[in-house]
Amino acid sequence: MRFVWRKFAQLIVVVLAVTFLSYLMLSLLPGDLAQVKCGISCDQQSLERTREELGLNQPIPLRYVKWLGKAVTGDLGKSGTNQQPITEALQQRLPTTIKLLVFSQLIALAIAVPAAVIAAQRAGGIFDRISTTLAFAGLSAPAYVVAPVLVYLFAVRLKWFPATGTEGLKSFVLPSVTLALAEMAAYLRLLRSDLISTLQEDYITMAKAKGLSPREVMIKHAFRPSTFSLVTVMGLNAGRLLGGTLIIEVIFALNGIGSYIVQGIFSRDYFAVQAGVVVVAVGYVLINFAVDMLYAALDPRIRHARAIA
Amino acid sequence: MPEPSHRGAPVDAPGISSRPEIDAPAGGAREMLELTQLADREVEELQALHTLDPDQVPADAVKKRLGPLFWFAAGWFLLIVVLALAAPLMERAGFLPDPTKAVKCANPPCSKLGILKQGYLLGTDNLSRDIFSRIVWGARVSLLVGFSSIFFGLVLGGAIGVIAGFFKGKLETVLMALTDMFLAFPAILLALAIITFASTSNPGEEPRLSRQVAVILALTIVSVPPIARLVRASTLVFAQREFVLAARTLGASNLRIMVKEIVPNVLPPIFAFGIIGVAIAITAEGALAFLGLSLQPPNPTWGGMINDGQKFYLDAPHMVLVPCAVLFLTVLSLNLAGDRLREYFDIKESVL
Amino acid sequence: MSRKVIGGPTGTGRDPNAKLLRVVDIKTHFRTEKGTVRAVDGVSFTLDRGRTLGVVGESGSGKTILSRSIMGLLPKRNVVRQGHVYYEGTDIIGLPDEEMRHVWGSEMAMVFQDPMTSLNPVKKIGKQITESLFLHLHMDKQDAHDTALALLSSVGIPEPEQRLNEYPHQLSGGMRQRVVIAIALACGPKLLFADEPTTALDVTVQAQILNLLQQLQRERHMAMILVTHDLGVVAGRTDEIAVMYAGKVVEHAPTPVLFSNMKMPYTEALLSSIPKLDYPSHTRLEVIPGRPPDLINPPRGCRFAPRCKYAQERCLNEEPPLIAAETPGHMFRCWFPVGSPEGEEALSRNLAAGASASGVPVTDVPMPASLAGRS
């Protein structure tokens, strides 16, 4: 319980830090909001007036606190470009991003875990060599390289899946696979090498010496202790993944949080970017919270260390 | 001193983080993580090697050759570098058409393979521009950004890492907390923000920095935190070693120990990671170019070419597939070379 | 405890009247990029039911590989295993793992060196014990639980009921090793390998664990191979001792004979390196000058020659065969055995020259008679 509270406090701190920093940075951007709102042909006077209206001539910390006060009540302001309430826009877009994240993780794990197990069981064998080579290649292929190739093959040539849009599950296939590819490769490499070193542990020889079959040794003894760094990296990956959705959403024209932020940056829509960043930060902390829980469930030593602490 | 325990949780250390201390960034662009992940494994392996009974580690279990793949990778990379360096010469000699101007081509985009002398070795794009030439000039951008940002990143991050790992204590805590803070922010977002900040301006004003410099600056900044963590981890390993203790008992100053004892030892493995870092930076430059934030059109960049090509899948798939293939092969070759060098340096370490 | 009669694929050839274990010229070589590591290079011995054999040698002499090789627990890749291992009359050396699984745990079991690494850190102790009960003895849950409890008490673990639900990291090293012993004994094996079972433990608990092993071995009439680098450990606890050097058995004798009448200069050196009683008994044997030889290119003649005080020209060129001493069951590999006229002469010649034929400085007689009578 205490652990949960500590995590909660951590969440607050991270969100505060991230929002303040991004607020600061975005406020320092040239070409300010007033300029955008007022238009290019705006004279100095009306520019000042717009500034005042938007509260832009107050000191940044004060503006931040005001923004924060409203944000807590769920009011993230209005988009500078189309006047849509930002909260509403985020609500519309969040499901897309969450689907993308979940699907890609499921795909990545569904392929990486069995492949790693098979590869580790026969380390140095054909399957191992092929899969690690492919994984290496996967790590060298950024999303914006994979996406065009997949789109060309599966959307343009074979016409199996749509190239863009969010209509139905089918349209999530290519984006999720693209996002999953690098994750898959990273997970495969990590889990494989951890499995291989676990398989050299004395307790694995001991399990073998009990007469367990290689399958049982793998599933009952080797697998769980080998997942620690995988789980850790999945948590750390959260931020990286959230960054990844940004590009994927742009490539596949998905209306998610990532593309919202990118659009916001291009159109100098501070409040929109700010709000998007908050969502990303909260998502990051929540995912890591879940990962910590999972980690404690997997490793009894952690559970006990925590009980003592 | 991190426990030499490999992968396992820090059993006897309650109170420290609930997960194994994998010094990976707490967020950041997908690319940045790889560097650190690889780095951590490296450090763990180093530590494991140092603590193991030498009798139980048959030295021959580790490969000593770099292998044909390394040479293939090096060959491809060399080709790209030579082409990039020779681009102005080739243009002057008439082998390479202007990448921003149309060449003679009946129905653009021409995908027919031509010969080098007539231009369009790899076909032309929708504006009749020679793709080969655009690839070669784009390579200059990729390489310049990749190498310079990692070079500056290594200098800055390396200094922070060595200082943090050497002095430990409060200084280390503060420096590492700072890097953590940067890492909690998705690196691609950070890079976007820095570029927008640095290279845009109010109407009528000059931009503060050219796009090229802004991109290098952004990638340098996002590469500093993971490099600092990596160097710190290696420094921690070496700061414990006998030769450092020996130097200390001989009365060498801290600065001298850092420069003469730590840096030369930390350098080789970091060099291998630097190569992987260049691959990551090239990937990141591609992403920024893809989003339209690197060098502006009509100047060629690989990422920009991929983005342009996406609109012509049906008529001219080569427009997108060629830059995709080139970028992939270049990144792959750097990764491969870095990975092999990493293994190679490993042996050197264990022999020490 | 009920014992399931293991039919198994090996059952057909199993002869209850045969010796429990007969190892004939077993070799275990590792193929590496540098060359073949001859970790075990032609070892033979016989072990009867309920008897104990001590295997002694410096670190790196091939003891662990020997015991794992006999049990068939080594990986297959890049490992060459030759010779014969007759278990109850059946040669088990070529058997595939699927068949060996009926033998592992139920017929033969092993206690590993380091209890910190030989227990699965994420499984409860109860589960780790009952696993093989389910597997080999097909017990139901209740029986398995009761058996596990009984096992834990028999290895001297207090509050066994509570321990069943604990994880390895909650126990001390000594307690963990007791758990490992309980696991090894769960299905009542006829042969137990104990590979340096106390090396990783606190000095204070070493004797306890050794005594426990000895007591359990007697109670269960189980044969035991006790591997150690410390002659002091096997002194009072084994029937026979095999001394290993560089992958070969260099001397093999009934325990009292070995201590009273050793023939090998290597055994002599090992013995003189036993620390005094008040020293920690796992002090490394660094008293013998030099290191064990390279197992890829071992010396041409006697493998101990580069470190031997008795070494003569002959030792450098001709490898001594395993020859029988006057006492039955006593064998050794040496041209100039300790205590023989040849040996005395060789030693005094080296003393006079100040060095052995291989250049080892020889100054005084290192072996006080008082120590020789220690057994």
Ligand SMILES: Nc1ncnc2c1ncn2[C@@H]1O[C@H](COP(=O)(O)OP(=O)(O)O)[C@@H](O)[C@H]1O
């Ligand atoms: N997998 C392996 N590959 C190559 N050589 C090995 C391997 N395992 C052990 N060895 C070598 O075999 C020799 C015997 O090892 P070991 O049986 O563990 O010695 P001991 O148990 O007597 O200390 C050592 O020299 C060791 O380096």
Ligand code: SF4
């Ligand atoms: S005397 Fe010769 S044969 Fe005997 S152990 Fe010494 S070197 Fe070997």
Ligand SMILES: [Mg+2]
């Ligand atoms: Mg051993």
